[in-house]
Every structure is written in structure tokens, then in C-alpha cells.
Amino acid sequence: MKILKQGKTFWLFILLGAVVFGTVQFMIAGGMLNQFYLNTLFSIAIYTILAVSLHLIIGITGQFSIGHAGFLAVGAYASAIMTMKLGLPFVVALVAGGLAAAVAGLLIGIPSLRLKGDYLAIATLGFGEIVRIILLNMDYVGGASGLQVSHLTTWPWTFACVILTIVVIANFTNSTHGRACISIREDETAADAMGINTTFYKVTAFAIGAFFAGIAGALFAHNFYIIQPSNFGFLKSFDILIFVVLGGLGSLSGAVIAAILLTIVSTFLQEYPETRMIIYSLVLILTMLYRPQGLMGTREIGSLFKRKGSGGGSVDAKQRAL
């Protein structure tokens, strides 16, 4: 993979990534993190991948898909089969999880992306439930009692996947292909009239998003000793959707920040099981009341540090040279 310089933001991102990775690796090696913190850390990483991958589908391409837990499940089970049934190494399982989910994404995307808005939401919700019910009835993967998986998810692998997801999706978004996707979100008829193959880009975005959800599924499966179909219900899809909406539709950094914050909030609220869901819901309601556009709106975190150049606003009539 060849990543050339793309200005300060990119190197800042790499530096920040290295610092985060180094610090956590040091703390793990030194035994400074107990199991509780480690679990939280892995949850944050996995949810970040999920949020960023769904951000590409909903935030960038504007396809309201709420079956993301379905891709998570496909990735989790496909990777678990690789390691547990076929005895293949974890890295193969990671790739296989991603690819299986991407294929599922293509299969569901090609027919259902003709649908728009509410209809697409219902179709993808249905897809998620179908995946769960198939798994529930498949004896090969243990049915309702689930599949035992050994703990193979390590911090370096997890972190590498988070970075890979963010870099790939950011690079895709900041290119002519990403602009094509955004144009579909903004106005599909006009995008079509400008020569954009809208079906191709919707399906591509869907498959890339599903691929990374599948990778998250592989990490998820090998983090929790056992996977059961009940881990992948539609409430899981809504959790991921909430990260994307709360972070700000169209903002990658918003999705990351929301995934991190909400996972932390949700983890610490586990100490108050009676009021946990009430407080969590209140956080969501208050955020939406005071920041209806989400935490970041459509902006990225880089724009907070940049001062806007001498942008337009005052064009004088002289310039209308025509």
C-alpha cells in the first residue's frame, strides 16, 4: 500500500495513531489495564470500525441501511468457521470475514438499492433479521446455543484494522469516487444526469461498508469466546446507526467520536443497571435536541483547526467578465 503525503492532516493522523497505539501497547505489556478496561478498549475499536463503515453507506452515499448487524454476523460467523472448523490462521479469518460480508453486501445491495429511503431501510432491516434467523437454524454453527471461538483478537490486529478502515474510507471519500457517492446522496436524479453510474456507486459503497463490517465481525467473534445469533439482533444495527447519526451524518470523525464516547458512556453505566438505558436514552435525546445535526455536523475534525481561507461571499460585478 502506497500512501503518499496528503498534507498535514494525514501525518497528524499517523502521529496520533502511533501515539495511541504505543501508549496502549505499553500499558497492556506493563499489565496496567485490567480485563474491564481491555474489554472496553476492544469494544471501542470494533464499534469504531462499524460506525465508520456504516458512515460510508449512510453518511456519504445517503443509502439508509439499518441491517449493519447482519454484515457483522456474516463476518463473525465466516471468520469463526475459518479458525474453529477449518483451523486456518486468524489473518485468513479476518480477510474471509470481510469478503464474506462484502459478498453478502453485493447480494443484498444489487436488488435492494433500487429502493429509496424508507423502503430501503425496511429491506435492509429484513436482511439483518434473515441472517440472524438462518444462523439460528444452522446446526453447523451451533444454532441458538452459538459457536465457541478461541480468543485470538489482539490489540495490534484490532488497531491495524481500525486504521485500515479509516484510511481506506477516508481515501475513497476524498476522491472523485467519493464525490460521486456524495452527489448521489445530495440528488440522485442530478447525479444520474451528470453521467454518474448511480447503481454502481451505491452497490460499491454498500460492498465496501459491508467488507469492513465483516472485518469488525471477525474481531468481535474472536474477542468474546462465544458468538450467538442473539448478539446480532436489530438492536445492534440501531446501536451502529446511532453512532453515525449522533456523530453527524457525513462526518467520518463524528462517527469515530460518537462510537468512542457512547461506548464509554454505555460501559460505565453498566454499574447502574436499573437506570442504564434511561440515562443512555437521555444522552441521545439531549444531544439530538441541542445538536440535531450531530456532534460534528458534516464537518471533519481537521476543519476545527483550520481557519477558513479568504472564501467567497463578496464577488464584485467587475468579475462578471462575460
Added chain:
Amino acid sequence: MEQQPLLKVDNAGIRFGGLRAVADVEMELHAGELVGLIGPNGAGKTTFFNLLTGVYVPTEGSIFFNGEKLNKLPPYKITRRGVSRTFQNIRLFGELSVIDNVKVAYHSQAKHSIASSIFRMPGHFSGEKEMDHKALDFLKIFALESFKDEKAKNLPYGQQRRLEIARALAANPKLLLLDEPAAGMNPQETRDLMKLISLIRERFDLTVLLIEHDMPLVMGVCERIYVLDHGQMIAQGTPDEIRNNPKVIEAYLGEEVS
């Protein structure tokens, strides 16, 4: 008129259930012409544009562009063959910047693949750079370059119309379809627009088909005019012929025309 027409519409029409929105339309446009399409509200003008651009598939007749039949092609393929349009109700990509709106129209001419963008290979950088330059050149022609980083939705109305035309031109059309480009413009803006249309036609070697309600604009710039009423083409001719055509007067211009 000896050479093959750029656009030939042969008996085309569309039916929505029992309603014949457009029927038996005949039209021939030759390279370099500037032709107007007029008609009362609801006559089927925009529906006709939608037929030409593939938004609707004609239920009868055929449409040929450069000798190729367009009937069942999806809109994006028709655009790539050289038919580009603007919309009656502006349809810009509001959250994208002004320059990015133009770059979207360049997309089909982009040479770098998805993989080269994801892995930031050299092709990505040269491709994006080329797009930046071309798009900026376009904005300069339309005097929009000082707005280039502004979100399209924040532009004043008249500039949005100009940007839409710029975007349509960036798709590299041979035939440009303008759907009421002067709607909502004040007289000064309309006059500027008339100049702009003539200028881009010469500069880009275009054929233009223009829907417009603003009669001075249509009569002023168009060489020929087609008149659509109740989905039927009731007349065609030079502006003078149209002005004096009794059918047109009856259908559209009213009884008293000076």
C-alpha cells in the same frame, strides 16, 4: 440541412396509464443550432426533456442522437454520449462546494480507478489535479471562481443557475438542454444569461435546446422555435413565423399579440 441531424425525434411519446403526456413528437436538431421549445404550463415540455435524457423511457417512437438510438439507455449513458441538461427546479449538490459540483460532472472523464484512489497511487494525484484545473477553468468562464469553496446551497439564486449550466457543460455535451434557465431571474440577470448562452454556444461548439417562458429571451436568441401544447407539437418555425402562427396565438400567446 443535408448532413445527418444531431438529434432526431421520430414520433416519440409517453403514456402514463391512460394519459398521453407527450405524443407524436417530431423534432430535428442540427449541429450548432439554438432552438427554443415553448408551450403553456403543463404542455409536456419538461416531460419531453425527461424523454430525451432517459429519465423516462418513451412508450412510442424513437429518439436518435448522432444516429444512435437512445430509447432504452439509462440517463448516465445518455449523458456520456453527449446530452447534458439543467433542471427547472435547480438541482445542485447543495452540500458540495461549488468546484466539487463541477468536478462531479467531470467524473465520467476521470481516468483513475477506485483502487488507485483508495491506495493513493500516483494516478489518483494526477487525475485529481487535472480535474481541479479543468473545473477551475470552467468556474472562471462563469465568473464563479471566487465562490469555489462555498457550499453550492449558499450561493445566491442567480449564481446557482449559472453553476448549474457550468456543471452541465463540464459533462462535455454536444447537445445542451436548458430547462427554464431564466426562471426567477430579474431582467438584468436574464440579459446576462442571454449573452452567456450565445457565448458558450460558440465557445463549446454546442447545440442548445431551450425551454423558456420568457418570450423576449426565446424570440431574441433562438433561431427556430418548437411549440408544444397538450403534449402535441403544434408548430415550428422561425421566431417571426411562430409569432404570427394563429394556432400558437390561440394555444399560448392569447388573443392580442403585438
